[in-house]
Amino acid sequence: MIRYKELFLGPKCDNKCLFCYYRLGNYEQPDFNTINNLLGQTEHDSVVLYGGEPTLRNDLFEIINIVKKNGFRRIKLVSNGRSFSNNQFLLQLIKEGCLLFEIKLWGSNPDIHDYITQTPNSFLQTINGLENLQRLSCDKFICLRILLCRQNFTDIVNMIITGINLGVNRIVLSLEDHNVPLQDLLPYIRIALNISILNRVWILTEGFPFCVMQGLEHHIGEIYHGYGSKIYPRTYKYHKNCQHCIYKGICHGVYTEYLNKFGHAEFQPIKFNRYFKEIKALFG
Known part of the structure; x- marks a missing residue:
């Protein structure tokens, strides 16, 4: 898995998502010089630009240019995809050398997606952006990040099918809400994984402890990129059951907020897995 230098372009966004980290926090908008200085502090050859919504910056293309001048070979953009509904803007991004995209989706229809983003028409613009990406003939890579919460987890399968129909290369199921009991969520996760696998689209999860993913451990995204992402x-x-689990040290446990709400009784330690050595090697 490619390791990226993570570059925060500020909290400004055109959505108002219910579960946004940056809307509720005290984050400043870094200026161009600050971003330029940060680029030199890395051993990576790949960079990911994120926010907020990075496409709202007026100097985005200048930032991409200095990224290239600093020797970064790959540029990934994390976005809600709405700006890509403007095909001219998207084509300019491609021309500047940005070919890797991670697009966030909250629902398979406007009722769900727009409710969570708190922004009318955001679903249609995101889908139009994905359609424009799909039509590009260049060697791009599209990851669809499906963000899961109590308002949308029963819509997972429809979101997976939406992504497959739009030709995405990878899907990430990202747990964002600590108020969904995992026993309610996991049956949908298993179906979603199977549908994606059958359609030959690589799929990963984030935020799920190893003990609830038995038989599906190779889909745990943290194995490949670790737990340190900002x-x-x-x-x-x-919790106390973790002390006896073979995955302690690889798995970081359970969301603190989830344990505070639901306790740890559902999490049982794993004593043996025939693929443990291979999983540990991937994580290392």
Whole structure:
């Protein structure tokens, strides 16, 4: 898995998502010089630009140019995809060398998606942006990040099908809400994984502890990119059952807020897995 230098372009966004980390926090908009200085502080050759919504910056193309001048070979953009409904803007991004995209989706229809984003017409613009990406003939890579919460988890299958129909290359199921009991959510996760696999689209999860993903461990995204990302900050902790689990040290435990709400009784330690050595090697 490629390791990226993470570059925060500010909290400004054209959505008002219910579960946004940056809308509720005290984040400043970094200026161009600050961003330029940060680029030199890395050993990576790939960079991911995120926010907020990075496409709202007037100097985005200038930022991409200095990214290239600093020797970064790959540029990934994390976005809600709405700006890509403007095909001319998208074509300019491609021309500047941005070919990797991670698009966030909250629902398979406007009723769900727009309710969570608190922004009318955001669903249609995101879908139009994905359609424009799909039509590009260049060697682009599209990851669809499906963000899961109590308002949309029963819509997972429809969102998976939407992504497959739009030709995405990878899907990430990202748990964003600590108020959904995992026993309610996991049956939908398993169906979604199977549908994606049958359609030959690689799919990963984020935010799910190893003990609830038995038989599906190879789909746990944290195996490949670790737990340290600032893009989707999460706070985990161990509980007493973790002490006896072979995955302690690889798995970071359970969301702190989830344990505070539901307790730890549903989480049982894993004593043996025939693929443990391979999983540990991937994580390392």
